[in-house]
Amino acid sequence: MKEMSASWQLALSSLIGKRWRTALMAGAVALASALVVAVSCSIVSVQASIEHALMWFLGASDARIVHPFNGRFDESILDTARTWEGVAVATGRFGLQLTLTHPLTQTSPPDKDPDKDPDKDPDELQAPLQSTPNAVGVEFDLVRRFRVFRDLEGTWPDEANELLLDDFTADELQAEVGDTLSVAIDDKTESFIVAGIYNSQKFFGTRQRGLIEMDLHTLQRIAGMNRKLTSIYLILDDDIDAQAFCDAHYDEVPEQVSLERSDMVRSGFDRQIQGTRLGLLAGSILTFMCASFIIVTGLTTSVSERQRDLAITRCVGGSRGQLFASQIYFGAILSGLGIVIGLPLGIALAGVLAWYYRDSLPAGLQVSGLGLSLSMLGALGAGLLGAIYPAYLASRVPPLQAMAARARPPSWRVVMVMGLIGLGLVALQVGLFQLPDPTQRFHAYAYVGIPALHLGAFLLAVPLLYLVTWFAGPLLSALLRIPAGMMTRSVLATPYRNGFTAGALMVGISILVSTWSNSLSLLNHWLSTVQFADGIAFRIVGITESQRAAIESMPFVTRSCPLRYLPLQVFNRQVFGLENMGPRTVKCFSTDLDIFFEINPVRWIEGDPEIALERLKRGEGILVADRFTNAKNIGVGDVLTLGSGKVRHDYEILGVIDVGWLEITAQLFGMRSTYMELAVSGIFMDGDVVAERYGNSDIHFLQVELSDDIDDAEASRQIMAAAPGILFWTTRDVRDRVNEIAFTTMAIQSVIAFAALALSSLAMGNVILANIRARSYEFGVLRAVGGMRGLLARLIFGEATIIALTAALTGTLLGMHLAWVGAENYRELAGLDVKLVFPTIPALIGVAVLLLLTLLATLPGVWSVVHPRPSSLIAAGRNG
Amino acid sequence: MTKSYTLGRRSIEALRGIDLEITKPGFHAIMGPSGSGKSTLLHLLAALDRPDQGEIEINGRRIDRMNESQLTMFRRHHIGIVFQQYNLLSTMSALENVTLPALLDGMPRSQRIDLGMNLLTTLGLADRAEHRPDALSGGEQQRVAIGRAILFEPSILYADEPTGNLDSQTSEQVLNLLATLARERNMIIVMVTHEPAAAAHCQRASILRDGRIVHTIDVHEGNVGELATRALQLDR
Incomplete structure (x- = not known):
């Protein structure tokens, strides 16, 4: 206990003594924690909102009768269901896609004023507004027992020609309560009055189309499908078990429809949630591994820098265990700070997003227990794992080191062992990929293989630093006019510290390269497949015979x-x-x-x-x-x-x-x-x-x-006008949409990659600065023997460039390996046979950004050695 | 006692058969030119390193037979060390530096502070207790280092060129302090130095050359000149 107290005090002392360094490393853990919490809370919030909207649509129903093949069934089943014992309320619904037209007899809205936009066609601006929402035919007298309509403006419809619009459709049509809308179906047009507008349960991802409610029998009549339903919803008496009820009446519904518990609708959604959780777990492991790399590099630098202090502590009676424990405590304190700052920050970030997208997230901000747990465990793991190697180094410092002027030269044997362990970890990941059982393979790969791969790449950064220094060092020395061999020797004097720095910097590049490679591969794959007849018309509830006839009769x-x-x-x-x-x-x-x-x-x-x-x-x-x-x-x-x-x-x-x-x-x-x-x-x-x-x-x-004589856009316009209620996309539209989705996804991924790059550069800037300060004596001597300030600055820039190039090489290799793994997963899990692509331009941009950030990170260090007098540098170096 | 080590591919015989016995408390100097082995000898005596051959017995205990953790505890309780570079921990105040061995020993904080403040008061540094090393002068830093070395009142204190970084006036103060400690606290103080003026404060001086003790002189006012002559000859 006494030993522990001493270690704790030593940890606190070095933590408080190097406040700025501590702040940056704690910041790295805090940002990683915040990221995991923010992402998990955002995912949970989106899921809760989807669930919320889903449950709103299902309402209070306990069971439902549906046509699993998106077809319709006879309304007589509703009559039968109402006779079943235990049914408190039963109501039918009929779904259809309708095109609504608002004639817009009032003046054009200000943004459509032709005077303000002379390029626009005045006829187009005066055209009536159209929207094609999903229409649900409901029994208005019963539907309110199933669902609550939020913030209803206007009145509840009670006439067959009245509609209830959601705010999405109302916005599209610029419709208000009391307005008259026309509905075109086949060759008929009917008018309806907007009785009310309600606040819809919009949510991300699942619906981009509006939803309107109208009288069941009117909609059946418009569709020409009298006494047809698409679903029936049942509220059961309180004492009835829904599953037992469904089992009991299973045989009483026709073969092609299903009687099931209402919450069965969630089954696919629940599988998606399960998948999301796995993704979050794997992502969290990676995020904290990156934080761990930053910590291990930061603490290793700190240990190297404090060799003399550690040796003195050993001289005056400090045991190896005490020094080991002091570094572990240091890591634990960083974790604690990371948790204390990161958790609220993550929740706040998710809160800001939830507030910004409040219209799309009806369930509001949800705090994820899983995310909080992952974040806390991850931060603790990152701090402790990151501290183990520096702690080992600290415990091995001999007391005689207090008298030694300089550190010992690096051991080739250690570099080789490090390289071999790195290769072994990469081989382990590849080996796990060969497991025969797909589920075992996936889990082993996600939770062991990927972390092993990253750790392997981190260790391999040390031997790769040698390669880059040997090949790029002479060229860079010549470019920067540094005496031959000076920079190479300087970089390789501390290969672990510099290699680890490169290892921690590689993550952003690897994310950038792997995500762009996979996305471009997928994009090429999809675009190469989009080859079909010139266009495709679509209607979710089925294209009617008259719509089909209208399209086929078009002359083109x-x-x-x-x-x-x-x-x-x-x-x-x-x-x-x-x-x-x-x-x-x-x-x-x-x-x-x-x-x-x-x-x-x-x-x-x-x-x-x-x-x-x-x-x-x-x-x-x-x-x-x-x-x-x-x-x-x-x-x-x-x-x-x-x-x-x-x-x-x-x-x-x-x-x-x-x-x-x-x-x-x-x-x-x-x-x-x-x-x-x-x-x-x-x-x-x-x-x-x-x-x-x-x-x-x-x-x-x-x-x-x-036919060849018609323009795609004109064909689309004419087809959609001739067959209201359908959507029409040409081949080009589909390709444009694929491109749009792919580039949006890649843009988001790039933001993540550049954020990772910025984060690691920020944290590593501190390490680079510490590294430069630790060499004050050496720089002082260089100045004392006639080295110009410019030479020192160029030397430091050159060394930073070598580190950045090593990071770029390691990150690119890791990124392409990850891209290969991704391509294998696409084939294995989704059956997509994609060809690996090297993302040249994004990779070059990434390397340029990495170089820039690394060089910027050295600026304070450069200033700290070119500004003071040589004697101050030598004195600072001697005093540690 | 012998000790050799490798420098690059060369093997250096630093000590080639040293026989040194100090039985009485007092101030003892070890002198010699660069490379004579005086620092290596100090490292062995201070339990910082192990001899290749020979025995080291301090207070009746064979430290050459101790394992790593026994050596650590021995250093903590029985040996004090003062360095030329002071070697204070830059992140700690003067008080924290002085009480570092007590911290490592798990002494309660209040007891530690009392002990440390008493010592700093004795050393004339009470008003500098909360200052970090970079805010102290060289003489003050060395006094703090001496305070740290004598916190547990060890029976033996080693000083490796303790005045090497100090001006003559401050050097004189530090040497007087060490001499006083040896006299008043009944301690053995072994100081490595190459300055005859520093050695003049000692009762005895051993002079090393090429890893062997070539002279041992009892120092008194009358033979300081001889000591200087021998040291100068050795330096040539």
């Missing part, structure tokens, strides 16, 4: 092909992702196969097209996308059990084809399963077979081939 439409979309569950195996975490839903596209293959450049990878097409038409099998083969080697001859609810069928795979464009287009249109899950990858069946087996013959997509 030469050919068309209808496509049906159906999310299906795979029951007999996990085809993508990890067991129990990857999505179980696949996209089933069904079509008129002859036309489809005629107008699309489909590449057959496996199977005989002629035999396959014949058997497809007889419903004997399916085609699958090549992602199935890439990921789990599923191919021709394998059998998949597909369906949902009670409906399940076995299908033999008859062929493997490459139709990535259809998958990505469906993804861009935001098609989801009824379980809040994005379906991955596609399978193909005959349209008639799907209609017969799954009870849904809606056409969701209509591929269109355009």
